[in-house]
Amino acid sequence: MWKVQLFKLNYDEQESQAVKDVVDSGWITMGEKTKEFESEFSAILGKNVKSTAVSNGTSALHIALLSLGIKEGDEVIIPALTFVADINVVRLVGATPILADCGSYDNWNITAKSIEKVITPKTKALILVHFAGYPCEMDEIVALCKKHNIALVEDCAHAPGAKYKGQSCGTFGEYGCFSFFTNKNLSVGEGGMITTCDENFEQQAKYFRSHGMTALTLDRHKGRAITYDVVQSGLNYRIDEMRSVLGLVQLSKLEDANNKRKILVQRYIERLKDLKDISLPFLNTTNIQPVYHIFLILLNEGIDRVELIGKLKDEGIQSSIHYPAFKDFTAFKDIGLNFAPIAEDIAKRELTLPLYPTMSLEEVDLVCKSLKKALGV
Numbered sequence: 001m002w003k004v005q006l007f008k009l010n011y012d013e014q015e016s017q018a019v020k021d022v023v024d025s026g027w028i029t030m031g032e033k034t035k036e037f038e039s040e041f042s043a044i045l046g047k048n049v050k051s052t053a054v055s056n057g058t059s060a061l062h063i064a065l066l067s068l069g070i071k072e073g074d075e076v077i078i079p080a081l082t083f084v085a086d087i088n089v090v091r092l093v094g095a096t097p098i099l100a101d102c103g104s105y106d107n108w109n110i111t112a113k114s115i116e117k118v119i120t121p122k123t124k125a126l127i128l129v130h131f132a133g134y135p136c137e138m139d140e141i142v143a144l145c146k147k148h149n150i151a152l153v154e155d156c157a158h159a160p161g162a163k164y165k166g167q168s169c170g171t172f173g174e175y176g177c178f179s180f181f182t183n184k185n186l187s188v189g190e191g192g193m194i195t196t197c198d199e200n201f202e203q204q205a206k207y208f209r210s211h212g213m214t215a216l217t218l219d220r221h222k223g224r225a226i227t228y229d230v231v232q233s234g235l236n237y238r239i240d241e242m243r244s245v246l247g248l249v250q251l252s253k254l255e256d257a258n259n260k261r262k263i264l265v266q267r268y269i270e271r272l273k274d275l276k277d278i279s280l281p282f283l284n285t286t287n288i289q290p291v292y293h294i295f296l297i298l299l300n301e302g303i304d305r306v307e308l309i310g311k312l313k314d315e316g317i318q319s320s321i322h323y324p325a326f327k328d329f330t331a332f333k334d335i336g337l338n339f340a341p342i343a344e345d346i347a348k349r350e351l352t353l354p355l356y357p358t359m360s361l362e363e364v365d366l367v368c369k370s371l372k373k374a375l376g377v
Helices: 013-025 034-045 056-066 086-093 112-116 138-148 199-211 218-220 241-272 305-314 343-349 361-374
Strands: 051-055 075-079 096-102 123-129 151-155 175-178 190-198 295-299 350-353
Touching: 013 241, 034 051, 034 190, 034 241, 051 056, 051 199, 056 151, 056 175, 056 190, 056 199, 075 086, 075 199, 086 096, 112 138, 123 138, 123 175, 138 151, 175 350, 199 218, 241 361, 295 343, 305 350, 305 361, 343 350
Parallel strands: 075 096, 075 123, 123 151, 151 175
Antiparallel strands: 051 190, 175 190, 295 350
């Protein structure tokens, strides 16, 4: 159906063989491969980073808020332009989500300025997102959180390998939360990682991941423990060995894959920068090393996005939207969310074009040609 689809897996025989080896080993629940994945992931983020593999990125966010003691009556600031996971976990711990607007039409991330506008005495935590793989301006945000005693959680679902001033995303706050969903830069289907530089926060994450137990099934299997204690209530947010070993293979490909994404984005920008019907965000960035998770365009006012998506589909080009505004979802219509004008306007006009590491420059050219045709250029 698609000449160029939105996303393709960066998989080959390595992933297939790795999963076969795990199945053949006879141990498929969380075990030694998970520990190896955690260790290797920590190594790419930097010294003193501690990683805990979990079932998905949303569970990482949920664990972060639970570990920080966020509860009913607390307010948690989140980006107004993001996936529903961020608002869902805030509501599930009983807290109130408060929306921070995008910095500008050029910078779709939240900024210290947009965050500070919505801080109140009830603000206990901030979840920020490094949108599309472009790191937020972290110096000012970290300073703001320290000034107001606000816990910082980084949603790094778009940003494995991204850096701000040479420091890895996922290492600035109390917790970093990564997603390894199918379309992410590091893809295992379902899976995630929660990172921290604090041993106490790491221990809390591990307790919440596995029922608050002091010993895992693997420990008893290996004869390292006979029984276990439960020191607090927890959940089952464990990853399994198949996904962990997929993560190890994908991790070995991550730097090269991110570099390929960069080349493709540069081609897109070259082909589209002078197109008058659209604008492109994140063109004037400094101090950051992005990882180009998705390629975004902003349609001019008056362009029918639904019609345009249909015309691209007729040309065999798949496109998407990142993301609809929260107020447009049934679950959030009546909860009194504050207004975020830039984000809500972007949500109406944003369009996501295909991007994946195995995409060719010729496919980028085809997408651009099809877009221009659909726009009548």
